Structure formats: C-alpha cells, structure tokens
Amino acid sequence: MKVTVLAGGVGGARFTRGLRHLLAQRLPDGAGGTTAEITVVVNTGDDMWLHGVRVCPDLDTVMYTLGGAVHEDQGWGRRDESRRVSDDLAAYDVGWDWFTLGDLDLATHLARTQLLRAGLPLSEVTARLCERWHPGARLLPMSDQEVETHVVVAGDHGDERLLHFEEWWVRHRAALPALRFEQVGLAGATPAPGVLDAIAGADVVVLPPSNPVVSVGTILAIPGVRAAVASTSAAVVGVSPIVGGAPVRGMADACLLAIGVETSAAAVARRYGPRSAGGLLDAWLVDEVDADVVDGLVADGFRAGAASTLMTDVPTTARIAADALALVGL
Ligand code: GDP
Numbered sequence: 001m002k003v004t005v006l007a008g009g010v011g012g013a014r015f016t017r018g019l020r021h022l023l024a025q026r027l028p029d030g031a032g033g034t035t036a037e038i039t040v041v042v043n044t045g046d047d048m049w050l051h052g053v054r055v056c057p058d059l060d061t062v063m064y065t066l067g068g069a070v071h072e073d074q075g076w077g078r079r080d081e082s083r084r085v086s087d088d089l090a091a092y093d094v095g096w097d098w099f100t101l102g103d104l105d106l107a108t109h110l111a112r113t114q115l116l117r118a119g120l121p122l123s124e125v126t127a128r129l130c131e132r133w134h135p136g137a138r139l140l141p142m143s144d145q146e147v148e149t150h151v152v153v154a155g156d157h158g159d160e161r162l163l164h165f166e167e168w169w170v171r172h173r174a175a176l177p178a179l180r181f182e183q184v185g186l187a188g189a190t191p192a193p194g195v196l197d198a199i200a201g202a203d204v205v206v207l208p209p210s211n212p213v214v215s216v217g218t219i220l221a222i223p224g225v226r227a228a229v230a231s232t233s234a235a236v237v238g239v240s241p242i243v244g245g246a247p248v249r250g251m252a253d254a255c256l257l258a259i260g261v262e263t264s265a266a267a268v269a270r271r272y273g274p275r276s277a278g279g280l281l282d283a284w285l286v287d288e289v290d291a292d293v294v295d296g297l298v299a300d301g302f303r304a305g306a307a308s309t310l311m312t313d314v315p316t317t318a319r320i321a322a323d324a325l326a327l328v329g330l
Pocket residue numbers: 007008009010011012013058061209210211212214215216239240241242243246247248249250252287309310311312
C-alpha cells in the first residue's frame with residue numbers, strides 16, 4: 001500500500017511515526033509480496049537562512065522523529081542536545097538569539113548547507129541526510145525552490161510589517177495579530193521531483209494533524225499540488241489538528257483567525273472541502289470530544305468519524321492512523 005502524507009513538523013512527524021508502526025504490523029515486508037511505502041511531503045515554508053546555514057525546521061522534525069533521534073518531550077530538535085554554539089553566538093550579539101540552534105542540530109544544518117552549496121537540490125540533500133537516519137519513509141520537501149512564509153502584521157504607524165514566520169511564531173508566540181500570510185517565492189516554485197507522482201500514485205493521501213494554514217496550506221499552495229490532491233485517484237483522509245475548539249499544541253488558532261476560519265474541527269474540514277463538492281477530502285477524523293459534528297459533516301458530503309486523536313505514544317498514534325484509514329475502507 002502506498003501512503004502519501006502532507007506534513008508539517010511535530011504533528012505530521014508523530015502521526016507518520018504511528019502510521020509507520022501500523023503498516024509494519026499490518027504489512028510486514030515480504031508478507032505475500034505486500035509492502036507499505038510511505039512518502040512524506042514536508043512543508044518547507046518555515047525554512048530560513050540563519051547564521052549562513054539553511055534551517056528546515058519541519059523536515060528536520062520529521063527526520064529526527066522517524067529516525068529515533070528527536071527530543072521527545074519537546075517534539076522537535078535532537079535529544080541529548082547542548083547549546084554551546086548558540087550561547088557563544090549570543091555573546092557576539094548577532095542573529096536571532098530567540099531561535100534555538102542546538103549543537104547537534106547545527107551539524108545537520110551545516111551538512112545540508114554544504115550539499116546545497118555543492119549544487120544539489122533540497123530534495124536530493126534531504127535524501128542524503130536521511131541515509132543516516134533510516135526514517136522508513138521517503139521524505140520529500142514540498143519544493144526545491146525557497147518558499148518562505150512571512151506574516152503581515154500591523155506596524156506602529158498605520159503601516160504594515162512583514163515578519164518571517166519563525167519570528168512571528170517563536171519570538172512573538174503568534175501574539176501579534178496576523179493580517180495575512182505571504183509565501184515569498186511561491187509564484188516561481190514548482191513541486192519537488194516526486195511530489196506530484198506521490199500524490200497521484202498513492203492508494204491513500206493523508207492530511208495528518210498538522211497546521212492547516214501554515215503547514216498543509218503552504219504545501220497545497222505550491223502550484224500544481226492542490227490540483228493533484230483534488231484529482232488523485234487515491235482516497236484522501238485527514239485527522240483534525242483542532243480538538244475541542246483549540247489546537248492541541250501550538251497556536252494554529254492564530255493562523256486560522258488570520259484567514260477567517262473558525263478554530264474548530266468542522267470548520268477546518270469545510271475549509272478543505274468534501275471531494276463530493278469539488279474539495280479535497282473524502283474523509284475527516286475528529287476527536288471524540290467533537291463527536292457531535294460528525295452528522296453535520298456527513299450531511300455535507302464527508303465521510304466522518306470520531307475517535308480519540310491524542311498522539312500520546314506510538315501504539316496510540318498507530319490506532320489513530322488505523323481509525324483514519326478505516327474511514328476510507330483501508
Ligand atoms: P509544527 O510544524 O511543529 O507546528 O507542526 P504541524 O504543522 O504538524 O502542526 C501541529 C498541529 O497538530 C497543531 O495544530 C496541533 O494542534 C496538532 N496536534 C499536535 N499534537 C496533536 C495530537 O496529539 N492530536 C491531534 N489531533 N492534533 C495534534
């Protein structure tokens with residue numbers, strides 16, 4: 001079975017780890033010649049150049065999580081991490097002291113930057129980095145071109161100010177009201193090699209519990225990707241990142257507010273839309289606390305179900321993946 005996941009960072013990574021666990025149980029390699037193949041198309045809108053190195057937060061979160069190297073409590077970055085380099089950089093008062101660059105993490109950024117400088121596209125660089133981590137899935141950046149999400153906020157004098165997404169998210173904790181998001185570089189961007197094929201050729205495309213605006217929304221905004229999801233012969237199923245009217249972690253509510261979508265499991269589903277009415281989703285799994293929205297979603301043309309969706313550990317997350325796949329008969 002071929003599964004393609006459109007992922008952001010922590011939510012996408014944790015979900016994919018559970019999915020991999022599920023598929024390994026169901027379809028052990030070689031059993032009847034059946035294998036599971038997971039492709040993760042990862043948001044790179046959060047990427048940036050910092051201290052001369054290319055930082056790809058969501059790609060690294062997925063790579064470290066699937067590679068068993070992630071800082072489990074934090075959800076991102078390396079475990080057993082130290083910060084000697086960033087502390088010393090702060091002593092020079094250069095760069096962004098609010099953005100953590102762990103020493104081990106920095107090695108990843110240095111390796112990536114060296115390979116980029118040698119002329120490899122990000123998709124090939126990512127494959128090279130993954131050779132070390134054996135993620136058990138193919139990781140593809142959404143695009144080889146640099147597409148960076150920026151946030152438009154009100155300036156002090158009735159004007160507008162543009163911040164890099166990470167400055168808004170990490171430094172300001174999304175507390176400055178966002179007027180809108182702009183993806184700098186989007187117009188000239190194309191999907192990375194393999195992305196459109198992974199969507200068109202999958203048995204199922206999954207939207208994991210990732211930020212619907214600045215993770216999944218950014219991937220879908222790459223020219224050609226939304227159309228590929230809309231027209232794929234694969235089933236398309238999503239898991240709500242919004243539980244009981246709030247994000248489980250992070251500030252997705254601030255992102256949804258900026259695009260005029262209510263922070264609720266049902267509103268996010270309707271934003272993607274049911275395929276029966278020209279949208280993207282065949283099915284949408286909401287948390288059990290939101291079970292009361294299921295009937296309304298079904299009336300709107302979605303297949304919908306409710307189950308516990310809190311990704312507390314790998315077996316629990318595997319069960320969430322199973323519940324999502326079951327909605328589309330897999
Ligand atoms: P980021 O790039 O690290 O911000 O991660 P994502 O784009 O993958 O978004 C994380 C989203 O997943 C947030 O909106 C969270 O509300 C949601 N999320 C995180 N953990 C869970 C969970 O255990 N269950 C569900 N249903 N959603 C979650």
